Amino acid sequence: MKRYFGMMALLVLVLAACSTTGTLGDGESLDAEQLAIETDLNLDAAIFEDLGGAAAASVQSVEDQDVADLAGAWGLPTVAVRFLKAWGVRLPRPGDADGQCNIDVNTNGYADADGDGVFDLVDASFDCSGTLGGGQAFAVSGGFHFEDKDGAFTGFAMTLSDFTVSLTTTRGEHTVQRTRTLNGSVDVSGSPAEGYVLTKDLSIHFVVEVDGEVLHEATWTAQKTKTYTPDDPDAPAVGGVVSISGNATLTRDGNTMEFQVSTSTDVEGETPLHWSRDCWRAARDAGRLGHKMGGFDAGWILHENLTTGDYTKVTYNGCGNVSVEKNF
Ligand SMILES: [Ca+2]
Numbered sequence: 604m605k606r607y608f609g610m611m612a613l614l615v616l617v618l619a620a621c622s623t624t625g626t627l628g629d630g631e632s633l634d635a636e637q638l639a640i641e642t643d644l645n646l647d648a649a650i651f652e653d654l655g656g657a658a659a660a661s662v663q664s665v666e667d668q669d670v671a672d673l674a675g676a677w678g679l680p681t682v683a684v685r686f687l688k689a690w691g692v693r694l695p696r697p698g699d700a701d702g703q704c705n706i707d708v709n710t711n712g713y714a715d716a717d718g719d720g721v722f723d724l725v726d727a728s729f730d731c732s733g734t735l736g737g738g739q740a741f742a743v744s745g746g747f748h749f750e751d752k753d754g755a756f757t758g759f760a761m762t763l764s765d766f767t768v769s770l771t772t773t774r775g776e777h778t779v780q781r782t783r784t785l786n787g788s789v790d791v792s793g794s795p796a797e798g799y800v801l802t803k804d805l806s807i808h809f810v811v812e813v814d815g816e817v818l819h820e821a822t823w824t825a826q827k828t829k830t831y832t833p834d835d836p837d838a839p840a841v842g843g844v845v846s847i848s849g850n851a852t853l854t855r856d857g858n859t860m861e862f863q864v865s866t867s868t869d870v871e872g873e874t875p876l877h878w879s880r881d882c883w884r885a886a887r888d889a890g891r892l893g894h895k896m897g898g899f900d901a902g903w904i905l906h907e908n909l910t911t912g913d914y915t916k917v918t919y920n921g922c923g924n925v926s927v928e929k930n931f
Pocket of ligand 1: 714715716717718719720721722723751
C-alpha cells in the first residue's frame with residue numbers, strides 16, 4: 604500500500620501546482636501557457652534522463668534502480684515510467700494496484716529483436732481512481748503505444764492517447780474539477796556519440812469545471828524539433844546541450860495565440876541551453892515553479908509571437924535559478 608499512497612501523494616503535488624497558477628479570474632491564459640511550457644519541458648527531461656538506457660540507469664542511483672524495478676515489474680520501458688512520473692503519475696507496484704488501479708500492459712510477446720533490453724513493442728492502458736485525504740477524488744486514464752528503435756541507445760517512438768489526470772475538490776457547496784489531457788507523439792532518434800533528435804507533436808488540454816460546468820479551458824498544441832548533444836557520449840543521460848525549434852499554439856476561450864520557439868543555443872554569442880540530470884532531479888525534489896522548468900542550468904528558451912511581439916522568455920541563470928519574463 605505504501606507505493607500506492609506514494610502515487611497519490613505525487614498526484615496531489617502535481618495538481619496542487621495547477622491550482623496555484625493564479626486565481627480563477629483574469630490572467631489565467633498566461634498561467635495556462637506557463638503551465639503548458641513547464642509540462643512540455645518536464646516531459647523532455649524524462650526522456651533525457653533515460654538516454655543512458657535501462658541497463659546503464661540501474662547502476663547510477665537508487666532512483667534509477669527504482670525506475671528499473673518498476674518498469675520490469677510492469678513490463679514497461681523505463682522511459683515510459685519516467686515520462687508518466689513527469690506527467691504526475693507515479694505507478695504503484697503491481698501487487699498494490701488492486702481495485703482502484705487497473706493497468707493493462709501488452710509486451711507483444713516480450714520481443715526484443717535487437718537485444719538491447721528494451722521491448723520492441725509495448726501497449727499500455729491505465730484506469731485508476733480513488734479518494735485522497737481531505738475528500739479529493741482523483742482519476743488517471745489513457746494509454747500509450749511504444750516502439751523501440753533498432754539498436755541499443757538509438758531512441759524510440761511513443762504515442763499517447765487521452766492520457767488524463769484529474770482532481771476533484773469540494774469548496775464550500777461547490778465541486779471543482781481540474782483535468783489535463785495529453786495526446787500526441789514523441790520520436791527520439793540518434794546515438795550517444797552523434798547526439799539525438801527529438802520530434803514532438805503534442806496537445807495538452809487543461810480544463811477547470813465548477814459544478815460540472817466549464818469555467819476555464821485551454822489547449823496547448825506544439826510541434827517541436829529538439830536536439831540533445833551529450834556532454835559525454837559515455838554518459839549521455841548526465842547532461843548535454845539542447846536546441847529547440849518549432850511552433851506552439853495556445854487556445855483559450857476562443858482566442859488563439861501562436862508562438863515560434865527558439866533557444867540561446869542557436870544564437871551566436873549566447874550561452875547555449877544546457878540540461879543537467881543532477882539539476883533536474885534537485886529541482887524536481889524542490890518542487891514549485893514546474894520543477895524549475897525542466898532542469899536546465901544555463902541558456903534560455905523563447906516563445907515569441909512574431910506578428911504581435913508578445914513573448915515568454917525563460918532564462919536559466921543557474922540550477923534552480925530561473926527567470927520568467929513575459930511581454931503581453
Ligand atoms: Ca529492443
